[in-house]
Every structure is written in structure tokens, then in C-alpha cells.
Amino acid sequence: MPAARKKPALAATAVLLGLAAPLVLGAGQASAASVASWDQVAQCESSGDWSINTHNGYYGGLQFSQSTWLAYGGAQYAPYANQATKQQQILIGEKVLAGQGPTAWSVRCRGPLINDHADPYPATTSYPDPASLPTGTLVKSPAGPDVRVLINGAGVPVAGSDVAPDGYDLGKVVTVDEARFNALPTTPPPGTVVHDQAGGAARYVVVAGVALRISAADWTAAGYNTRADLGVPSAWLKGAAGATLPAGLVVHDQAGGAARYVVVGGAALPISGAEWTADGYNTRADLGVPGGWLATAANATPPTGTVVTGQGGTDPSIYLMVNGTALHISGAEWTANGYDKQTLMGVPEAWLQGAAAKPLRNGTVVKDSSGADPTVYVMAGGMAVPLTGADFTGLGYDTQSLMGVPGSWLGGAAAKAVPADGTLLLSPDTPTVWRVVGGGKQALVAADFDSGRYSFADVVKVPAALTAKLPTATG
Incomplete structure (x- = not known):
């Protein structure tokens, strides 16, 4: 709120006099407002930032003074308003509105509260559990505008740019239980086969939140054609298809075969039979991936600048990856050159020995990093x-x-x-x-x-x- 805002005087009075309850509203005074109206007030007061603290004496999306926050019971949620959730701030705002009316807020911001008497969180309203709704349903929580589409138990975010090209009908959005909405994972479970809801022939399989392209050969050979093929929002799919699998993930060709690989920096490094158990790779989840994707990743190497060491620990040497070659880092350089500040990645030792023996690519231009x-x-x-x-x-x-x-x-x-x-x-x-x-x-x-x-x-x-x-x- 601006400095000229009328401060909620009742808060100070309640604190000084020890009043047990706020004032009873007079005739025609607003006693409640919808979440949408509170959002408008917050947009005016704090640009919609519910966690704001600019050290001006007012806190949170509705810009409570500390005395008002405490007088109306805010301490049950958080010491300061900006540390409470949006819903908790609105619930305290309801109490202030009931006690002081819209004039507790600045003239320019109180408008939405004057004629809106809706209960923002009606106790009698029961919202469905999103788990009870079918895949493809658009859902939102009662406390916010964000829309997600249900995909195999996940709530995949729908961007504004997705609505028209993906054919989503916002008139069919189902409001669901807020806690369960917020608990929805935002990526489909591993193994889900997806395509762009807007259309196109490309198909992908979700692995660790990343969408891996399925080649035509993999489509039937790996059995992806037997799974449900689900449309997902275009914006989400673009991001997921451009992401890299997490380092340390163990993968194999979904179509079969004994070879196993560990992912490091987008590259799939082969794990030997001896390393499979000796280095503990057998204790990790072993995920199937499309053979076409795996062939490309197996020909790649960790990005230049990646710092690596043998996963087994039998050789304590540490190396810097440059253009596919592993360059030895001396003990003195480990700290002097700042390599100790980077993430140290464990890699299969058999692969590492080959990378360390490989000459650095001809034409590479180098200088001492120190x-x-x-x-x-x-x-x-x-x-x-x-x-x-x-x-x-x-x-x-x-x-x-x-x-x-x-x-x-x-x-x-x-x-x-x-x-x-x-x-x-x-x-x-x-x-x-x-x-x-x-x-x-x-x-x-x-x-x-x-x-x-x-x-x-x-x-x-x-x-x-x-x-x-x-x-x-x-x-």
C-alpha cells in the first residue's frame, strides 16, 4: 500500500484493549470477497507478489501492517504476512474486511472489495480429487488461475500459447481440491508415450521428466505402439524434448540387449560387466530408452568442462573433459584452478581409460587454464x-x-x-x-x-x- 494508505486502526485498538473479536459490520458493509477480488487488490497493492517485503512496514500481497496481522490472528500461520501462503493471507484479509470494511485498504485498491460478498473459501464446497478424473481433463485449483491437463496421474501445465493450437476448451476446466492439485507431479510418469497435442507425427517416451524421440524402427521393435499415445501441451513438450537426462541415470535399449549405460552430461557411457556390480550400478533404477536415441547418446561424450573420476574409486585420478578427451588434473591444479568448485561426476573406469588415452582432437586451440x-x-x-x-x-x-x-x-x-x-x-x-x-x-x-x-x-x-x-x- 502507498504511504498515504489509511492504516487499519482497529488492529492497534484490538492490541491495546485486548478485544476478543473485531467490530461487527454495519449495514451494507462488505463482509467477504472472492479470491478473484483479493487477487485484484493484491495486484494493486503489491503487483500480485504474495511474498513481498520491501521493508516499508507492510507485508505480503495485501500489504498488512504487522500490528494488523497479529491483531487478526495472522500469527497462527506465520510471524509476518509475507511468510504465509496466499490462502492464509486472504483468510486474515477476510477478518480485516469484516472488522473494518474496504477502507482498511487504499482508495485506489479497495474497489473490488466494495460490492463482492462471496466467500473465497466456502467451507461447504467440496472439490473433487484429480485422481478421480480421466486423463485429458483440464483442472485448476480454487485458489489460482493456473490450468493443468491430467496425463496418467500427472498435472502437466497448460501455457496460454497452448490453448488455441492444442484445442483446449477452457470452458471445461474442472476445479479440484487445492492440496491435491498442488501435489500433482508436473511430468508424466516414466514410460508414458506422448505426442504434441497440436498435431504432428513425432512420438516421444517420457523418461525422468525428459521426452525422448521414438524412431519409426523403435516404435514397434520396442513395443511403444502397444502403449496409450497421449497428447500433451506443446510448450511443455518443447521444453521436455530439449532437456537432458539427469546424470547418473542407468539406461538400456528398450528393444532388448544386455548392454547398460550411465548418462553423464547427455552422453551414454557403457558400463562393463565387472563395473555393473563393483561400482554399484546394479542398485540403481535401470530404465529403457529408444534405441535410436541411445545410439546417438552412446556416440557422444560428456561436454567440455565436465570434471570426471572413476566411479569405482580404484583410481583416484581426476580428469577434465575437453572435446571428448579426458585430461589429467594434478592435485595442485584441483584447487588452484578451481576445479574443486565444479560437480565431480563418476564415470565407468573402463570408458575413462579409453577417454584418457585418446589424443585431443587435432585443431583444438588450448591454453593453460591457470x-x-x-x-x-x-x-x-x-x-x-x-x-x-x-x-x-x-x-x-x-x-x-x-x-x-x-x-x-x-x-x-x-x-x-x-x-x-x-x-x-x-x-x-x-x-x-x-x-x-x-x-x-x-x-x-x-x-x-x-x-x-x-x-x-x-x-x-x-x-x-x-x-x-x-x-x-x-x-
């Missing part, structure tokens, strides 16, 4: 090749993402004398593409690429100083 070494490097066949400022821009690496990596790992990569055999190099002093062979370089010709034997996509641009120091191999 900043101790300001040099920028480009990766070529496992070797970190230093770049000058002119190299960085002249070779076009300024257009790529610069990856921070552990300095100890970088020192080892920079100490290598030559890239691994088979690495394709191109320096700006010549159009010749060189192939590293036995510590030297061998020139390739156009025919080598035309035949498909080599690909220009695998060529790494490096400073001329590197190719110049490599002896030319013959034969």
Missing part, C-alpha cells in the same frame, strides 16, 4: 604446437573457441618433439600438405585426396617453424 603460461597452442597429433599472435590470427584460430586445459597436462603435450605419425600438416609458407612419418614429413599430392585416401578436413594448420624443422622423408 594463466601461468599465456601461450596459445594448437593440437596436432597429440603435440601442443605454440602459436604466436600472428599465427593465432593468420591461421584463423581466432575464430575458434579457446579451451582452458590443466597446465600439467599441457606441459607434457607441449614437450613432444613431433606430432604422431599420420598427422596431416599445412603451413602458410607452402601449399603442400605434409604427412608426418617416422618423425619426418612426406609430401602429399592432389591425387591422394582425390582418391579419398585422405581428407582436407583432417589437415591441421601449423606455423611454418614446425614443418621446417621436420626432415623430408623419401620413398
Whole structure:
């Protein structure tokens, strides 16, 4: 309420005189108001923020003074009005309205209370349990405007943008018990098959709140075609289809097979038979997912920047994921570089050994994440090749993402004398593409690429100083 608001004087009087009950209303004075009217008052008084406390002496959506809140019994709910629920604030507001009338609120905000005499929460009203209603029913609580659609025991939120394209009829919304409405999960249970209520051929299965796309092959092979196919709000489905499964979830191909995987950063990492029990994966829920989705996830790796360690704990080493490679983090770097502030993800150790042995992708541009070494490097066949400022821009690496990596790992990569055999190099002093062979370089010709034997996509641009120091191999 504004500073000029008339403060509810009765509150102070009740406190000082110890009155047991508020004043009896005079003829024509409002004694109750609907939730909709209280919402309008709150919108005017506090922009509809029922938990507001701006330290101006008034609290909550209806902007009670502390003396009024206590005088009318608010302490039974919370010490201050802003700490109580919307319904609790309205119930105290009803008592103030009965005792003082609409004038307890500012002139500009009291209007909705003057001619509305409805009971906001009639004791005689009995609302149905949403569990008794069929899937597809639109429901809301008596205390708010939010609408949900019932899907297999869940209440999936319906956005305003869903109403027209999804064909929802708001005239058929059923008001249900508030507590049970609020207790409804907002995502369908795992295994529910859904599609966009607005239409389209795409089908999805819900797993841990995420909607995974079902391919045409999976539709019948995995038995999804035998389940109920339910329409869900478009906005919810868009968000769920773009979400990532929670880390640590164990999954398998719904169509069958013994392979098991653990999800980390959207990637599905294979779990070996020994790790299945030794690392405790067998104690987790094992969820079926579409084979097409799983094939894609199994070819992915945890995102760059993910910090990982072996789930079994036999190797205490910690690694940083960069472009699919696991780079070792030394003990000193663990805290000095702030890696200890990130979430440490446990991953299958067999997979981790392979990721740690994999050379960092050619063409990746890196620097020491600690900043101790300001040099920028480009990766070529496992070797970190230093770049000058002119190299960085002249070779076009300024257009790529610069990856921070552990300095100890970088020192080892920079100490290598030559890239691994088979690495394709191109320096700006010549159009010749060189192939590293036995510590030297061998020139390739156009025919080598035309035949498909080599690909220009695998060529790494490096400073001329590197190719110049490599002896030319013959034969």
C-alpha cells in the first residue's frame, strides 16, 4: 500500500484493549470477497507478489501492517504476512474486511472489495480429487488461475500459447481440491508415450521428466505402439524434448540387449560387466530408452568442462573433459584452478581409460587454464604446437573457441618433439600438405585426396617453424 494508505486502526485498538473479536459490520458493509477480488487488490497493492517485503512496514500481497496481522490472528500461520501462503493471507484479509470494511485498504485498491460478498473459501464446497478424473481433463485449483491437463496421474501445465493450437476448451476446466492439485507431479510418469497435442507425427517416451524421440524402427521393435499415445501441451513438450537426462541415470535399449549405460552430461557411457556390480550400478533404477536415441547418446561424450573420476574409486585420478578427451588434473591444479568448485561426476573406469588415452582432437586451440603460461597452442597429433599472435590470427584460430586445459597436462603435450605419425600438416609458407612419418614429413599430392585416401578436413594448420624443422622423408 502507498504511504498515504489509511492504516487499519482497529488492529492497534484490538492490541491495546485486548478485544476478543473485531467490530461487527454495519449495514451494507462488505463482509467477504472472492479470491478473484483479493487477487485484484493484491495486484494493486503489491503487483500480485504474495511474498513481498520491501521493508516499508507492510507485508505480503495485501500489504498488512504487522500490528494488523497479529491483531487478526495472522500469527497462527506465520510471524509476518509475507511468510504465509496466499490462502492464509486472504483468510486474515477476510477478518480485516469484516472488522473494518474496504477502507482498511487504499482508495485506489479497495474497489473490488466494495460490492463482492462471496466467500473465497466456502467451507461447504467440496472439490473433487484429480485422481478421480480421466486423463485429458483440464483442472485448476480454487485458489489460482493456473490450468493443468491430467496425463496418467500427472498435472502437466497448460501455457496460454497452448490453448488455441492444442484445442483446449477452457470452458471445461474442472476445479479440484487445492492440496491435491498442488501435489500433482508436473511430468508424466516414466514410460508414458506422448505426442504434441497440436498435431504432428513425432512420438516421444517420457523418461525422468525428459521426452525422448521414438524412431519409426523403435516404435514397434520396442513395443511403444502397444502403449496409450497421449497428447500433451506443446510448450511443455518443447521444453521436455530439449532437456537432458539427469546424470547418473542407468539406461538400456528398450528393444532388448544386455548392454547398460550411465548418462553423464547427455552422453551414454557403457558400463562393463565387472563395473555393473563393483561400482554399484546394479542398485540403481535401470530404465529403457529408444534405441535410436541411445545410439546417438552412446556416440557422444560428456561436454567440455565436465570434471570426471572413476566411479569405482580404484583410481583416484581426476580428469577434465575437453572435446571428448579426458585430461589429467594434478592435485595442485584441483584447487588452484578451481576445479574443486565444479560437480565431480563418476564415470565407468573402463570408458575413462579409453577417454584418457585418446589424443585431443587435432585443431583444438588450448591454453593453460591457470594463466601461468599465456601461450596459445594448437593440437596436432597429440603435440601442443605454440602459436604466436600472428599465427593465432593468420591461421584463423581466432575464430575458434579457446579451451582452458590443466597446465600439467599441457606441459607434457607441449614437450613432444613431433606430432604422431599420420598427422596431416599445412603451413602458410607452402601449399603442400605434409604427412608426418617416422618423425619426418612426406609430401602429399592432389591425387591422394582425390582418391579419398585422405581428407582436407583432417589437415591441421601449423606455423611454418614446425614443418621446417621436420626432415623430408623419401620413398
